[in-house]
Amino acid sequence: MTLLKTTEDATSTALTAQSIKTGTDWRMLFVVILIIVVIRESCVWVMGQFGYANLGNLVGLFLLLGLALAYRHITGRIPTRLVAANAMILKESLFAFLPICAGTGLLMLHLGQEGLRILAIMTFCTLFSLWLYGRLAKRWL
Amino acid sequence: MTTAFDLAQHLNPQTAWLWGTLLTLLCYVAAKTINRRLPRLPLVVIAIALTISALMICHWPYEPYNQAVSPLFTRLLGYATVALAIPLATIRFDQLPIKRLARLLGLATLMGGLLPMSLAYLFHLSEPTILAFATRAVTTPIALNIAALIHSPLTLVSFIVILSGLIGAALSPIILRNINDERAAGLAMGLAAHAIGTAQAWQRSAIAGEYAALGMAINGVLTALWVIPVFA
Numbered sequence: 044m045t046l047l048k049t050t051e052d053a054t055s056t057a058l059t060a061q062s063i064k065t066g067t068d069w070r071m072l073f074v075v076i077l078i079i080v081v082i083r084e085s086c087v088w089v090m091g092q093f094g095y096a097n098l099g100n101l102v103g104l105f106l107l108l109g110l111a112l113a114y115r116h117i118t119g120r121i122p123t124r125l126v127a128a129n130a131m132i133l134k135e136s137l138f139a140f141l142p143i144c145a146g147t148g149l150l151m152l153h154l155g156q157e158g159l160r161i162l163a164i165m166t167f168c169t170l171f172s173l174w175l176y177g178r179l180a181k182r183w184l
Numbered sequence: 185m186t187t188a189f190d191l192a193q194h195l196n197p198q199t200a201w202l203w204g205t206l207l208t209l210l211c212y213v214a215a216k217t218i219n220r221r222l223p224r225l226p227l228v229v230i231a232i233a234l235t236i237s238a239l240m241i242c243h244w245p246y247e248p249y250n251q252a253v254s255p256l257f258t259r260l261l262g263y264a265t266v267a268l269a270i271p272l273a274t275i276r277f278d279q280l281p282i283k284r285l286a287r288l289l290g291l292a293t294l295m296g297g298l299l300p301m302s303l304a305y306l307f308h309l310s311e312p313t314i315l316a317f318a319t320r321a322v323t324t325p326i327a328l329n330i331a332a333l334i335h336s337p338l339t340l341v342s343f344i345v346i347l348s349g350l351i352g353a354a355l356s357p358i359i360l361r362n363i364n365d366e367r368a369a370g371l372a373m374g375l376a377a378h379a380i381g382t383a384q385a386w387q388r389s390a391i392a393g394e395y396a397a398l399g400m401a402i403n404g405v406l407t408a409l410w411v412i413p414v415f416a
Binding site for chain 2: 079087099100103106110111125126129132136137141149150151157161166169175176177179181
């Protein structure tokens with residue numbers, strides 16, 4: 044049973060990777076974008092009514108997660124085409140971070156004395172955590 | 185000679201967002217092309233270097249550029265956050281060692297906040313700066329909400345969060361070079377470098393991306409659960 048599940052997962056991941064590398068399923072991509080946009084905008088609007096508009100993205104994440112888990116529970120699996128289209132969006136999501144990352148990069152060039160200490164702490168903590176979690180996760184998962 | 189200030193003034197505010205977006209897109213596409221030839225150089229580093237260079241070449245100061253593109257890119261960041269739900273839903277938890285995973289997540293949430301805060305205390309940094317480190321390893325939307333509740337400076341919080349994500353994403357290929365388990369590498373990137381690390385994990389592989397999303401989402405929620413009662 045476990046072997047069957049593992050094989051199913053491997054096939055799904057391989058299909059996802061293949062879809063990313065080869066053709067683009069434009070119709071499914073459009074459907075996924077539509078789902079994401081509708082859910083995000085609705086959640087931002089609803090949370091805005093309570094005065095927490097900036098929590099809309101996270102509420103949207105958990106709402107879509109709940110819907111996807113419910114769908115998986117009912118049908119047994121999430122369609123591979125949908126997973127592949129969504130993976131394509133996430134693969135290109137680095138683009139959305141570019142302006143804010145560029146700003147941080149520029150700010151780094153103009154750090155004062157306290158800024159340098161902050162930078163040293165951040166560099167050490169991030170890289171040490173990355174190294175430690177990587178090793179622990181490799182051993183424990 | 186046209187100065188940077190002059191050029192910024194000559195840009196039509198109604199079309200500046202379009203030029204800014206096109207410029208960013210061009211830099212991203214160019215970065216992807218370079219990354220295909222130099223895969224060892226992280227895409228995020230190449231893209232940032234190209235964007236900063238392009239802004240300098242165009243004599244476009246960062247502030248007006250960011251002001252112009254911010255509404256669109258804030259939306260795009262929101263969509264990228266919501267899109268993380270699908271890979272999270274595909275993960276089969278029945279195949280994971282839940283107890284050991286919980287131990288790792290517990291360690292990550294405590295270490296993500298307490299380690300930088302302790303170091304900041306040792307470096308004699310000011311109290312608001314020490315507090316700003318509590319959300320170092322948390323994705324920006326959650327970090328800003330926690331920061332508002334614990335009264336830590338919002339600008340510094342976003343700077344710390346974004347920069348630590350950037351450092352983690354940029355140096356992950358070196359730090360994780362000996363980790364051949366994509367699940368472990370992804371989880372580490374999501375836990376240590378949140379959303380930017382997750383975006384970089386998707387460049388590595390789909391499995392790494394899925395586990396990075398898992399690490400980022402759970403770490404954000406767990407950190408909010410203990411940081412707010414302790415420091416608010």
